[in-house]
Amino acid sequence: MKATVKITLKYGVLDPQGKAIEKSLGQLGFSGVNEVRQGKLIELDIDADTPEAAEKQITEMCEKLLANTVIENYDIQLNLAE
Amino acid sequence: MQASVIVFPGSNCDRDVAVCLEAATGKKPTMVWHGNSDLPDSDVIVLPGGFSYGDYLRCGSMAANSPIMKEVVLKAQKGTAVLGICNGFQVLTECGLLPGVLMQNAALNFVCRNTRLIVDNNTTPFTGLYQQGEEVVIPVAHNEGNYFADDNTLDELSGEGRIVLSYAPEDNPNGACKNIAGICDASGRVLGMMPHPERCAETALGGEDGKRMFTGLVEALS
Numbered sequence: 181m182k183a184t185v186k187i188t189l190k191y192g193v194l195d196p197q198g199k200a201i202e203k204s205l206g207q208l209g210f211s212g213v214n215e216v217r218q219g220k221l222i223e224l225d226i227d228a229d230t231p232e233a234a235e236k237q238i239t240e241m242c243e244k245l246l247a248n249t250v251i252e253n254y255d256i257q258l259n260l261a262e
Numbered sequence: 263m264q265a266s267v268i269v270f271p272g273s274n275c276d277r278d279v280a281v282c283l284e285a286a287t288g289k290k291p292t293m294v295w296h297g298n299s300d301l302p303d304s305d306v307i308v309l310p311g312g313f314s315y316g317d318y319l320r321c322g323s324m325a326a327n328s329p330i331m332k333e334v335v336l337k338a339q340k341g342t343a344v345l346g347i348c349n350g351f352q353v354l355t356e357c358g359l360l361p362g363v364l365m366q367n368a369a370l371n372f373v374c375r376n377t378r379l380i381v382d383n384n385t386t387p388f389t390g391l392y393q394q395g396e397e398v399v400i401p402v403a404h405n406e407g408n409y410f411a412d413d414n415t416l417d418e419l420s421g422e423g424r425i426v427l428s429y430a431p432e433d434n435p436n437g438a439c440k441n442i443a444g445i446c447d448a449s450g451r452v453l454g455m456m457p458h459p460e461r462c463a464e465t466a467l468g469g470e471d472g473k474r475m476f477t478g479l480v481e482a483l484s
Contacts, residue, residue: 193410194437196370245327248320248356250363251410 181226181234182259185246188219193251222246231258263484265291266304268334270325275311275347279460283308286476294330301333305483306343306387309334309350311403311458321364321406322352331357343387343483344452345475348404351444351454360447360454361419362411367404368437374403376469377457378430379443383423386450387482391474398471400457402435402443407456409438409445419445427455 189195195217202216224241228234238256247254265283269276276293283291283306292302296314301307315324325331331353338344338359346354354360367373376399381392392398411419416439419425427444434441436456444455459472 194365194368196366196368196437200370245319245323248323248363250355250361250412251365 181228181231183224183226183234183238184257184259185222185224185238185242186219186255186257187222187242187247187252188217188255190251190253219252231260234258263287263306263480264289264302264304265306265308265479266294266302267291267308267310268294268296268330269310270296270312270314270328270349270353272314272316273310273312273349275349275458275460278458279308279310279347282460282463282473282476285463286473286480296325296328296330299329299333301330301337304342306345306479307334307337309344309346309353311348311350311460314349314353317349317406320352320356322349322354322356325349325353326356326358335359338447338452341449341451343479345388345479346452346454347458347460348402348407348456351456352406354452354454359452360445361415362409362445364404364406364456365408365410366406367408367435372403372405373407373435374401375435376401376462377435377443378433379427379457380430381426382428383426383446383450385423386426386446386453387479388446388453388475389426389478390482391478397430399462399469400459400472401461402457403461404436404456407436407438409436409440409442409456411439416440422448424448424450426453427457
C-alpha cells in the first residue's frame with residue numbers, strides 16, 4: 181500500500197527557511213504572499229492488509245522516527261486507488 | 263576512569279575527543295561502533311561531534327535509533343555519565359535523554375567560530391573545575407544548534423539549574439532560546455552541548471578552556 185507523509189513545522193515554531201523563501205518570492209516580484217512554511221514529504225510503500233493497519237503502522241513510524249513531535253506535525257495520506 | 267566514545271558513520275570528532283580523554287585519564291578510551299549492541303562498562307560515555315548518517319532526515323535522528331543507543335540510554339538511566347558534543351547533543355535530544363530540539367541556525371548559516379560562554383552550573387561532573395558564572399571561550403561549528411523547547415520545558419530547565427552553559431547574551435551564534443549552549447538531565451549526569459571543548463584543550467589549538475571539562479570529569483568520577 182502506498183502512502184505519503186507530510187511533515188510540517190508546528191505553528192509557533194520559527195521557520196527560518198520559510199521566511200527566506202517568502203523574502204525571495206517578494207524579491208522576484210510575487211506580491212501578496214502572506215506566509216510561507218516549508219516541510220518535507222515522505223513516500224512509503226508498505227505491506228498492510230487494511231488501510232487502518234497501514235495508518236496505525238505509519239503513525240508509529242512517525243512517532244518513533246519520521247517526525248520530531250516536539251516541533252513537527254505529521255499528516256498521513258493513504259493512496260487507496262492503487 | 264574509563265571512557266567510551268561511540269562512533270557513528272559520519273562522526274568526525276571521535277578521535278579528537280579520544281585524544282583529550284586519554285590526556286586526562288591516562289587511559290585509551292574504548293571506541294564503540296554504533297552497530298554494536300554491547301557497550302563495555304565505563305564511567306563516561308561520549309557521543310562525539312560530526313554528521314552521523316549524513317544528517318539525513320533530522321540531525322541525530324538516525325543515530326538515536328542505532329543499536330548501541332539502547333545501551334547508552336540504559337546506562338544513562340543507571341547513572342553513567344554521558345557527554346554529547348554538537349551532533350552528540352542532537353542525538354541526546356532525539357533519543358529522549360534530553361528535552362527539546364536543535365533546529366537550524368536562525369540565520370541559516372553554518373557557524374564555525376569561537377563563542378563566549380557562561381558556566382551557569384558548576385555542580386555537574388562535567389563543569390566542577392569551572393567557576394560558577396565564569397566566562398570561557400569554546401568554539402562552535404554547526405548548522406543546527408538553535409536550541410528550542412516549549413516554554414514549560416525552558417522554565418523547568420532554568421528553574422532546576424539545568425542550563426549548564428549559555429552563550430554570552432551578545433554572542434548567541436544561532437538564535438537558541440535563552441542563549442542555551444548546553445543543558446543537562448534531571449540527574450545532572452547527562453550533558454549535551456553545542457560547543458566543542460575537544461577543540462580547545464591545548465594551547466597549540468588556540469585555547470585551553472575546554473580542557474577542564476575532561477580533567478574535571480576525571481576528578482568527579484574517579
